[in-house]
Amino acid sequence: MSVHMPVNYLRQTIDADRSHVWHHLTQHKPFESQDPRLYVEGRGMRLWDATGREYLDAVSGGVWTVNVGYGRASIADAVHEQLVRMNYFSGAAGSVPGARFAERLISKMPGLSRVYYANSGSETNEKAFKIVRQIAHRHYGGRKYKILYRERDYHGTTIGALSASGQPERSAQYGPLTPGFVQVPHCLEYRSQYGAVANYGERAADAIEEVILREGPDTVGAICLEPVTAGGGVIPPPKGYWERVQEICRRYGILLHLDEVVCGVGRTGKWFGYQHYGIKPDLVTMAKGVASGYAAISCLVTTETVFNLFKDDASDPLSHFRDISTFGGCTSGPAAALENMRIIEDEKLLENTTVMGARLLSNLAELQLRHSVIGDVRGLGLFCGAELVKDRQTRAPADEKQVQAVIAECLSRGVIIGATNRSIPGLNNTLCLSPALIATADDIDRITNAIDAALEKVFGNK
Numbered sequence: 001m002s003v004h005m006p007v008n009y010l011r012q013t014i015d016a017d018r019s020h021v022w023h024h025l026t027q028h029k030p031f032e033s034q035d036p037r038l039y040v041e042g043r044g045m046r047l048w049d050a051t052g053r054e055y056l057d058a059v060s061g062g063v064w065t066v067n068v069g070y071g072r073a074s075i076a077d078a079v080h081e082q083l084v085r086m087n088y089f090s091g092a093a094g095s096v097p098g099a100r101f102a103e104r105l106i107s108k109m110p111g112l113s114r115v116y117y118a119n120s121g122s123e124t125n126e127k128a129f130k131i132v133r134q135i136a137h138r139h140y141g142g143r144k145y146k147i148l149y150r151e152r153d154y155h156g157t158t159i160g161a162l163s164a165s166g167q168p169e170r171s172a173q174y175g176p177l178t179p180g181f182v183q184v185p186h187c188l189e190y191r192s193q194y195g196a197v198a199n200y201g202e203r204a205a206d207a208i209e210e211v212i213l214r215e216g217p218d219t220v221g222a223i224c225l226e227p228v229t230a231g232g233g234v235i236p237p238p239k240g241y242w243e244r245v246q247e248i249c250r251r252y253g254i255l256l257h258l259d260e261v262v263c264g265v266g267r268t269g270k271w272f273g274y275q276h277y278g279i280k281p282d283l284v285t286m287a288k289g290v291a292s293g294y295a296a297i298s299c300l301v302t303t304e305t306v307f308n309l310f311k312d313d314a315s316d317p318l319s320h321f322r323d324i325s326t327f328g329g330c331t332s333g334p335a336a337a338l339e340n341m342r343i344i345e346d347e348k349l350l351e352n353t354t355v356m357g358a359r360l361l362s363n364l365a366e367l368q369l370r371h372s373v374i375g376d377v378r379g380l381g382l383f384c385g386a387e388l389v390k391d392r393q394t395r396a397p398a399d400e401k402q403v404q405a406v407i408a409e410c411l412s413r414g415v416i417i418g419a420t421n422r423s424i425p426g427l428n429n430t431l432c433l434s435p436a437l438i439a440t441a442d443d444i445d446r447i448t449n450a451i452d453a454a455l456e457k458v459f460g461n462k
């Protein structure tokens with residue numbers, strides 16, 4: 001496919017970008033001598049840049065987002081139809097797609113009943129934190145205000161969400177951070193903090209209880225966790241972890257807030273990551289895959305029990321949830337989300353994710369046999385990571401520059417992969433893969449073949 005734009009126009013566009021756009025999470029010095037990459041067209045899992053070069057996207061838009069793939073005309077049509085009919089009114093009122101999508105979403109989330117719309121992952125997590133704080137003030141004399149978060153998890157870019165994130169390279173230099181957020185240890189068995197224990201999952205969950213007891217259970221309102229940690233290194237929870245976490249939350253009356261911003265809406269092969277573990281959350285937040293990037297939408301979903309705490313005293317003008325999100329009222333979000341969900345169902349993409357995810361993991365395991373630099377492979381569904389190490393015995397992390405060189409080598413072979421990026425000091429060493437849920441066996445093999453060749457080029461065949 002050729003790019004449908006005149007060459008001069010493309011050149012001027014690149015120049016405009018170089019002169020005026022400040023790219024996310026990017027050091028701009030290199031752009032003084034080279035062009036930034038601009039993607040101009042996409043179809044399925046394929047992208048074309050401004051030079052007309054084709055790529056296979058193994059990271060769904062860079063940040064695990066475009067779950068149903070590029071170029072979905074039916075989503076664009078649904079959004080177009082909705083926008084010309086009724087594009088916006090504040091979320092204080094309802095909308096047709098807002099009501100319909102809430103009903104569809106709740107049908108996938110037994111035990112939950114209310115949807116609050118916003119427009120980014122960070123924002124929806126902030127809503128959850130505010131809900132926890134308001135419950136503490138109204139029902140616990142302000143005491144149960146602390147929110148636990150886990151080392152290596154990420155919950156967003158705003159100061160509140162950063163304060164709840166266990167990734168020091170994201171929060172460094174942006175302090176002072178918000179008080180009241182308390183870190184609990186990570187649960188990555190490959191980097192066990194407790195030596196070689198037989199029941200690592202339970203041990204890692206018990207570490208949460210230790211923090212609760214240290215802080216005082218009557219001061220802890222909630223714990224916010226990713227079902228599978230994403231940007232912190234692709235960490236599926238160890239066996240026994242979630243059951244114990246649920247038990248601990250119940251024991252101390254702590255709300256369980258699951259950040260499904262990455263896992264949600266199919267990424268792991270179920271609608272939601274937590275549904276692999278039989279746990280019952282009180283608050284669930286989601287964003288990226290909700291509309292696959294065709295519109296900005298995020299949702300906070302909660303139980304009727306939590307919801308009712310905000311309408312128990314209608315005579316008190318401060319008792320309801322006094323929160324608003326201007327763009328949470330955009331109808332484009334739920335209109336796109338409805339069609340996105342229809343596609344996932346009609347094309348059986350959850351099933352495809354399970355099958356292709358298993359293929360991806362097994363291909364990576366096979367690469368691990370041939371490349372000693374791969375210390376660990378892990379994942380769930382189309383959400384996989386390969387941790388690179390200098391030495392398998394010591395597990396010393398691979399040099400970050402070499403990890404980046406692997407990404408560059410894959411790119412030069414036309415495959416876009418990712419890695420943990422400005423996340424944990426010294427541990428930005430995990431290759432991250434999150435192809436669209438439409439990936440075929442050929443796509444998966446092409447991705448792992450590119451990694452194979454890139455590892456060989458950067459590290460030699462060991």
Ligand SMILES: Cc1ncc(COP(=O)(O)O)c(C=O)c1O
Nearest residue numbers: 120121122154155156230261262
């Ligand atoms: C698990 C998780 N939560 C929250 C966020 C923040 O979402 P957003 O960038 O939409 O604010 C991210 C973003 O990468 C994420 O990975």
